[in-house]
Amino acid sequence: MTLSWLKRSRDRAAERDGDGAATEADLTELIAGLPEELKVPALTHSSWTQERTDSYERLALLGDSVLGLSVADELYGSLPDLNAGALTKILNQTVSGASCAEVGRELGIPEMLLEADPGQTDGKQTPARLLLEGERPLPEITEALIGACYLHYGFGLTSAAVVGAFGPRIARVRENQTDFKSALQEEAARRGETVAYEVIGARGPAHQRTYEVAVIYRDEEIGRGEGRSKKAAGQAAAEVALARLGD
Numbered sequence: 001m002t003l004s005w006l007k008r009s010r011d012r013a014a015e016r017d018g019d020g021a022a023t024e025a026d027l028t029e030l031i032a033g034l035p036e037e038l039k040v041p042a043l044t045h046s047s048w049t050q051e052r053t054d055s056y057e058r059l060a061l062l063g064d065s066v067l068g069l070s071v072a073d074e075l076y077g078s079l080p081d082l083n084a085g086a087l088t089k090i091l092n093q094t095v096s097g098a099s100c101a102e103v104g105r106e107l108g109i110p111e112m113l114l115e116a117d118p119g120q121t122d123g124k125q126t127p128a129r130l131l132l133e134g135e136r137p138l139p140e141i142t143e144a145l146i147g148a149c150y151l152h153y154g155f156g157l158t159s160a161a162v163v164g165a166f167g168p169r170i171a172r173v174r175e176n177q178t179d180f181k182s183a184l185q186e187e188a189a190r191r192g193e194t195v196a197y198e199v200i201g202a203r204g205p206a207h208q209r210t211y212e213v214a215v216i217y218r219d220e221e222i223g224r225g226e227g228r229s230k231k232a233a234g235q236a237a238a239e240v241a242l243a244r245l246g247d
Contacts, residue, residue, distance in 0.1 A: 027161040028107050030149045038148040043116040043141060047126045056144035063147030067095050070159040071166060079174075093173045093180075094166055096236040097226045098243075100139035103165050109141055136226075180238035184215070187245055193218060195241070197234050200224075215241040 031039070038059075046055040071094050075087050082090075093099065104110070110132050117128035131137040149158040163170075181197075188195045201212035213233035215223040222244050225236025 027146075027149070027165040030153060030158065030161050031107065031112075031145050034145075034148050034152055038152055039145075040116070042144040042148040043112055045126060045128075045131055045137065047124060048118050056141055059144035059147035059151075060140040061143075061147070062150065063143035063145065064095075066146050066150045066155065066158060067100075067143060067162055067166075069155075070162040071095055071170065073159065074163045074170070090170065090173050092227055092229075092232040092235060093239070094170050096232075096239065097136070097139040098236055098239050099166070099169050100142045103169065104138045104142035107142070107145075107165065109138060109145065113137075113141060139226075180235050180242055184238040184242050184245075187242065188217060195238075197237065199230055199233075213237045217241065217245075 034042070041054055042056050042059050044055050046052045046057060049055055068091070072087075072091055075082075075090055079087065079090075113128045113132065118125065146158065146162060149161065184195055196216040198214050198216060199211060200214050202209055203212075204210050208228075210226055210228060211230045211233040212224065212226050213230060213236075214221045215234075215237045223237045223239070223241030225233050225238070225240055227233035227236050
């Protein structure tokens with residue numbers, strides 16, 4: 001089922017773009033071909049530079065929108081029988097922080113970040129290895145590199161490469177159609193416990209807010225996720241928590 005869906009997705013991309021060129025785009029190759037003036041800031045943490053505008057944060061904001069539109073466009077065209085609610089559920093799970101981190105590891109971004117680490121020349125810089133232990137940097141750097149690709153290659157080529165990189169994730173979400181919050185609640189109940197959700201942060205303007213939610217289990221945080229709504233952030237956090245309970 002996964003392979004057939006991916007084939008239909010690639011065929012659709014070829015029809016949309018008029019030839020097969022866009023379907024040959026590989027996100028790893030696009031990233032490797034980025035000019036230094038885009039690749040360097042995309043791999044620069046705010047503690048590594050005097051100006052926050054020189055870090056990956058602005059590119060991550062742009063890349064988040066490119067990622068969301070690329071996946072939404074693919075879902076809209078390839079799943080005509082699903083309603084908006086079902087499409088939104090697949091979209092949120094596909095572009096979640098956990099999903100971006102997974103794709104980032106497949107793209108070799110942790111190795112890129114370690115190589116880009118300038119070293120603690122003033123004792124205030126955060127080492128790359130510590131950044132990679134956190135939940136936010138890897139997804140955001142993945143988005144930043146997508147944003148950099150968009151600026152350099154344009155939307156068509158970048159979108160095709162993004163769909164290629166996230167395609168297996170889309171297929172997996174379609175097959176599972178998992179309600180992570182319900183699944184986590186069931187797993188906790190099986191253990192005689194309950195879980196709670198706490199909104200621990202929000203950023204961005206009111207019309208484009210991103211929420212951060214934590215899952216509390218046995219008085220400890222076991223998962224954290226982000227989303228464009230509290231519900232989506234809760235699902236992302238529950239996905240992380242489920243994975244940890246399963247370890």
